Amino acid sequence: MRHSMTGRNGGADLAPPAPFDPVVILVRPQLAENIGTTARAMANGGLFHLRLVAPRDGWPQPRAWYASSGADRILEEATVFETVDDAIADLHRVFATCPRPRHVIKPVMTARGAAAELRATSSRKLKSGILFGPERAGLDNEDMARADTLIRYPLNPRFMSLNLAQAVLVMAYEWYLTEDTVPEQYLMTNETHVATKGEVENFMTHLLQDLDECGFLHHEQKRPGMIRNLRHLFARGEVTEQELRTLHGVVSELSRARKIRHTKG
Amino acid sequence: MRHSMTGRNGGADLAPPAPFDPVVILVRPQLAENIGTTARAMANGGLFHLRLVAPRDGWPQPRAWYASSGADRILEEATVFETVDDAIADLHRVFATCPRPRHVIKPVMTARGAAAELRATSSRKLKSGILFGPERAGLDNEDMARADTLIRYPLNPRFMSLNLAQAVLVMAYEWYLTEDTVPEQYLMTNETHVATKGEVENFMTHLLQDLDECGFLHHEQKRPGMIRNLRHLFARGEVTEQELRTLHGVVSELSRARKIRHTKG
Missing domain, CATH: 1.10.8 (Helicase, Ruva Protein; domain 3)
Incomplete structure (x- = not known):
């Protein structure tokens, strides 16, 4: 697989943002690089709206642009908020990613189930967002109390270790899949055709x-x-x-x- | 989401390897860091078997261990081959990841479809492997001619940009999902119960x-x-x-x- 396509992905190539597509909300992100790699991960799944809550090092940061592999427009349009409450005030539905939730009474969905729900919310013309916590500590209890639903990634319980961009990528991938219509298997025939x-x-x-x-x-x-x-x-x-x-x-x-x-x- | 769990994932925590689980085969990987992050990505999805074909900088490389977040056992058990033919000789079924295949006549499956096929192959007690190409160039035509099936990731065609570990992570995630039984949604109730x-x-x-x-x-x-x-x-x-x-x-x-x-x- 050709993995890195830096330079090939101009911001101009990104799809125009759809107003009811989910917003990715990074809560107190620490490293600007991770904001850039998050934008790159989002672009892979066709997500566009990025919000930052109290980024540790301020915003904008050139290092985010270096790390985004050309997902510039996402970074340029990103908005900054002081609190989670401010960042979600105009949204109708809020999800929070949380690998090992404890001591909360809350609906929990798989990433796949949440993606379907996000798509349904979007088609009802309601605005939704997904909270991702800071690199080390993750979302705190106050953040999670503001979400309607927690998202659990089905992954090896003995070794669950995603970095921020990977966590965003899984959701972006599942979001993209909800509208993907390519069959699970087909014979690629190029210039020829399947024989009669x-x-x-x-x-x-x-x-x-x-x-x-x-x-x-x-x-x-x-x-x-x-x-x-x-x-x-x-x-x-x-x-x-x-x-x-x-x-x-x-x-x-x-x-x-x-x-x-x-x-x- | 708590993303990084470095240090918490001792090699001892990894599940014992199942003999017919798919083998991840990195073809001519360039950076040792990417071999380490690949091992980490594999562990997230419960994959264990790693093979390296002609790693550019030789093997082993300490930098791989630093980057693996504790997926040490995968690296320790990794085996090295000179050619793709050597690396796949004992396998019954070979997949190749390829984002934009051209000029080949070959079955193409989505990552999800391929994961189901890998699971079915494993349950038939047949050995399977997935080829991942080098960081920049991807798999070449000779590599792809050796695969039964190509794997296409459904992602934004205007911006497809995964690094090596992310490409492995998507397959590892889909592999894990094929046996995940948690419902798409449930109410987490902890010490209490759903009211009658x-x-x-x-x-x-x-x-x-x-x-x-x-x-x-x-x-x-x-x-x-x-x-x-x-x-x-x-x-x-x-x-x-x-x-x-x-x-x-x-x-x-x-x-x-x-x-x-x-x-x-």
């Missing part, structure tokens, strides 16, 4: 004819089973018209070589 | 009695509708027995204060 059953049969006829000529199928009793086995092999998944042309060529060339050998011999 | 309908009705009786006493429900025609509205509010989602006790207290205290005022007045 007629095209496959045409190749089978060619193959069987040459195999008959060279005597591979001479055993009358075994012949039907051998042919069926070959059919099973070519019917296992999709094969393309281009691949069949290659196979026609392979069979023809192997036959030709045999015939030349026979003529010489 | 009888407990809710008990509170409603208390509330209505006090509201009748103070005259809030005196309008005979509006009374049934007002009561229904209150019922709707308390029936909107789950409420806990502890919260009802608090509400009983709130109502009693407000009533007591009113009665004292009345007595005084």
Whole structure:
């Protein structure tokens, strides 16, 4: 996978912000780099709105721009608030990320469930936000009391260790997936196309004819089973018209070589 | 969310490796730090087996351990190969991550679809692996020709920019999810429990009695509708027995204060 695309992602390439898409709210973030990598993670999932509550080192910070891999527009449009209450005042629905919530009575959703809920909220033209806590301490109890719902990432309970940008990335990925329509599996065929059953049969006829000529199928009793086995092999998944042309060529060339050998011999 | 847990994750905490869980194969990785952050990402999703093909700076490298946040055992058990062919020789099924595949005829799966396939492969006791390319260039055409299936991450086509550990994290997360059984939403209740309908009705009786006493429900025609509205509010989602006790207290205290005022007045 080509991972880093720095320089290829101009701010101009980002989708125009949709007003009811979720707001990512970083609560008391410590390092400007992490604000930049958060913007990069957001852009991957098509999220745009970023709010900062009391960033430790002030705002703006050039180091955030260096770390954002070109997600500049997100940083340029980010807004700063003094308190969580200020940052969520205009929102209708607030989620808080929290890996090991304790001593609270609160709905808990998986990242996937929360993404579906965020999408539903957006389509009702209600504004939503997701709180992410500071790098080390995480959200405190006062922050969490302001959220409607906690988000739990299903991850290895023996080793749960995400950095801030990774935590944002998982939510951005799940958000993007809620509207992704690409099938879970398909055959990428590029310039060619999936072969029709007629095209496959045409190749089978060619193959069987040459195999008959060279005597591979001479055993009358075994012949039907051998042919069926070959059919099973070519019917296992999709094969393309281009691949069949290659196979026609392979069979023809192997036959030709045999015939030349026979003529010489 | 508490993000970094460095030092809390001793290698001893990692789950014992399952022999048919997928192998993460880093092809020609450049930076040792990225091998370490890859191990950390793997541990989050419960993946254990790591193979390195021709790591640029040799192996082992202390910087990988510094970057792994305690996923030491994964690094200690990592094995090194000279070529991709060597690294996959004992595997039955190989996936390759590839964000923008071109000019290949190959099945393409989403990360989610691939995770389900990896789980199915594992349960058939077949060994599988996932190829991740070098940081800048990604997998080359020869690498990809050795994979059965390409994995496409559904992400913003206008801004797709994952670093190596993030790419591994998405697959590790999807792998973990294939066996996660926690419901998409539930009410975390800790020491208390979701209230029964009888407990809710008990509170409603208390509330209505006090509201009748103070005259809030005196309008005979509006009374049934007002009561229904209150019922709707308390029936909107789950409420806990502890919260009802608090509400009983709130109502009693407000009533007591009113009665004292009345007595005084």
